[in-house]
Amino acid sequence: MNREAWLGVLALLLVAAAVGVVALAPGALAERTDEDVRPSRLSLQEPRVAAGEIGGERAELSLDVRMDHRGGDADNVTVEVQAVDTDTGLVATTVRKNLGTIEGDREVRTRMNVTVDRQGGYRLSIRLYEDGRRIDIGSTDVSGVDSLTPDYARTGVDFHRFGTGEGSLPVITYDIAGEDGNRTTLRTGTYLTNRGDDPAAGLELVVMARQVESNVIADRETVSIGNIRPGRTVTETAELTVPSNYNYYLDGILLKDGVIVGTATAPAKLDPSRPAPKNETREEVDFQAGDFEQTPDRGDDDGFDTPMPTQSSGGPGFGAIGALAALVGLAAIAARRHA
Structure with missing residues (x-):
């Protein structure tokens, strides 16, 4: 018997065996029921x-x-x-x-x-x-x-803090750059550190001098900050001209695309005899608002200085001598009428 014949016989035997199994165990090929499915x-x-x-x-x-x-x-x-x-x-x-x-x-x-x-x-x-x-x-x-910090205000750059102790270096330092009359020019220095992982750009620093007792802004300057590499600290300087003999708060405001992302404050004592308070005490201070005028008044538009008339005890008008002469005159008139 050749090979093809043997394969045909084998196939018939397999079919017969399958039919026998089905006949002897009719549920062997039945479909699964819901009870057989795992929950x-x-x-x-x-x-x-x-x-x-x-x-x-x-x-x-x-x-x-x-x-x-x-x-x-x-x-x-x-x-x-x-x-x-x-x-x-x-x-x-x-x-x-x-x-x-x-x-x-x-x-x-x-x-x-x-x-x-x-x-x-x-x-x-x-x-x-x-x-x-x-x-x-x-x-x-x-x-x-x-x-949570908004995405538009997120930056790794901030003011470098040196500590909170009494002898710690302030966040904003200053020195006297010059004096002219009753005006003092302060050269301020501010330290900015990039603690992020990417370079920082597009930042601006606004530095203001705020008089302690009145909170009047004496002067301000805006500084554009260049690129700051990650892990680097830069020093930004600004010059402010303020009235002398006053104490000030030096306020630093850090902006990114017009949004405030950081602030700092440090004192500047130009009148050491009167310590700068911490906004918690009241003290009488000889404050002259005219010292803080940004554009002094130049008088009338015609350019002439016209002095205002004044009166004094020694000038024209009813002073002490004039009053005495008037009394003497009135007495003389009364005596003549009775004569």
Whole structure:
């Protein structure tokens, strides 16, 4: 018998064996019933929250949701995140996400972005649904949302702080660059450090001299700051001309694209006999507002200085001698009428 014949006989034997098995065990090839399918077990793990896009009024909270799946398939899985204001108890927003069917024994991760007002704190409540049935819940709290820095104001550059002790170097230093009459020119120095990982550019520094007792701004100057490399400190100088014999606060304001990103203040004592207070005591000070005029008054527009008339005891008018002469004259007239 050749090879083809042997293969044909073998195939017939296999078919006959399969028919015999079906006849002897009719349920061997039956379809699986619902009772044979393993139930799915899906549970939430501890969530993690990170800051997403931060604006001036709104903040995005990026929630990392993790689930542990065991058993059979989990169909029509949905995750719901609800943000509740912890101060008022009101629901701020609700976000839902459909994950479809989850198969196999594994950990499942998904990211949910929740946008809320940039203020106060929130409780993020998480609910897990399968085919519309809630099967697990979880929550996490977030506080200090108002302290998140908006993306437009984020920079690695800030004023370099030397310490808070009495002998520490101030954030803004100064020296006397010159004096002219009752005006003193201060040359200020400000230290700026880039603590970020990228170069910083597009910054401006505004330095102001603010008189201590009155808070009058005596002078200000704006300095454009060049590129600052990561991990580097630069010194920016500005000259301010102020009235002498007063004490001042030197205020530094750091701006990025017109947004304030940092502030600093240091004292400047031009009148050491009167110490600069810490905005907590009251003291009588001989403050002359005219010393702080930016454009002195030059009088009338005609250019002539016309003195105002004045009166004194020794000038024309009813002084002491004039009054005595008038009394003598009145007495003489009265005596003549009686004669």
